[in-house]
Amino acid sequence: MKILVCIKQVPDTATQVKIAGDPKAIDTTGITWIVSPYDEFAVEEALRIKEKRGQAEVVAVTLGPERAKEALRSCLAMGCDRAIHVNDPALADADTLTTARALAAVVKQEQPQLVLCGRQAIDDDMGAVPAQLAEVLGWPSAYWIMEEAVDADAKTVRAARQVEGGLEVFDIPLPAVLSAQKGLNEPRYPTLKGIMGAKKKEIKDVKAGDLGLAAEPPALSVVTLEPLPPRPPGRIIQGDVPTAVKELVRALREDAKVI
């Protein structure tokens, strides 16, 4: 069985992101980059499927600039077998649809039985790529997966998706695209052996041309990034607890009018 995991390199969650001189981009100076947390769940799940079956190939793929190789290296250190880096300045402005088309081209070349993604990358928070990838491929998909089990023949996956108020469990014929929700698993830390071993694993660079991608303008473009409007100054309510609580409730009722 072959499993493809789509990942994205994003700023660490503790990063204070700032807008760059070009107001469509962030200032990347000093940013610590990580594999998007939801993508780590996808990587972990792929490795668990491999371990359970005793045999499978797990391929990590990303679209991003040169620095995104570090994220692929982390996935290799966790245990992925090899990696593919769609690394082409022509795709620098890729929106979710362009990204989905590029990933679909990789999928067509690799022909995995299963594609795993994180539910969304925590930079642009769009959460559209897994569904759009499935659409471009014409494959079934299920989102926000909380558990999954691939059958012995790798013909079907049973997956539980999170919906408002519960879980819905489906049998899905493979190949299929699944997106991982937090809670699916607890991602492992790379071992020292894994980190050393990752250095010898293959990361293949591919260009848009290798994937037969036509240059198309993005369907959605960033016009500008803006800081959040500042919040009005707050007030600390003084006094003992009974007094402060009374004043808080009065303020919520009469001033803020939210109760």
Add this chain to the structure above:
Amino acid sequence: MAGAIWCVVEDDRKGMPKKVMAEVLGEAARLGGPAEAVWITDKADEAGLKQLGEWGATRVWLLENAAFAPYRSEVWVPVAAELAGRESPRAIFGPVTSRQREFLARLAARLGVGISADSMALAMDGDRLVATRPVYAGKLLSKVAWARQPWIATLRPNVFRPAEAQPGRTAHVERPSVTIPEARLRLVERREEVSTGLPELTEAEIVLSGGRGMKGPENYVILEEMAGVIGAAVGASRAAVDAGWRPHRFQIGQTGRTISPKLYMGFGVSGAIQHLAGMRTSKVIVAVNKDPEAPIFKIADYGIVADLFEVVPALTQEFKRLLEK
């Protein structure tokens, strides 16, 4: 302006549209309309159709068939795409829910157009629509525009002004015929969560959140009691979720839910940057924490520096007293 603005109905799976549809329809009308509802369901109640009309839908495209439940993107998307191909709406909106996030993303790919997920504002700029959406979990705002129509977007609950229901206003109901594809996903079971009787975190107008200061899972009952009094949802910080005190579906923050309630009240929440990212677009923020240096006080509208175990019971009593009046 050619083409209607479609609002994809989120329903309660029992034949009634959810309240959030008043917000989506209200925004569609504000952008010039005509606001039309598209309802893909196995069961639409007459009262539900009436409700959509009262909220301002001029037309309801009703696609009612047993094959439409449970929601499966591979069934819904071709059906919606077929109808969109015939009717050429200029925009397609839906509320942010787990399934609409998937459905509208996949529909956008089918139609070859862009999608703005989790939009917090929509405005016309000449003849193009510009959406404002949070990125980096709300640390920044991004304005985005589409290369072509239909403009597809999901709208965050509690942010857009809801349409007021006008009794007597009715929608024209159309039942178009469409080709329904065969589903490949087969439903095995649906596992319902034990209902807390409290609203959904992302839809609630008031959210109470407990952080590390809650000290343990057993103490969330005091927040649930207050939540029951004021009709709030109860969430948690990542610290509390990672400690195993609350299931992760209650996590507020960058790797959890991003919320914009009218009122957010944090108890024993320090305000780590990744938590603030998930709630800082709330209209009013209250913080209760023993530590006067807790970062959450920097963005709070009202703060009380005290032990939450003294404040919460007193606050619950005060809310009870107020709401009994």
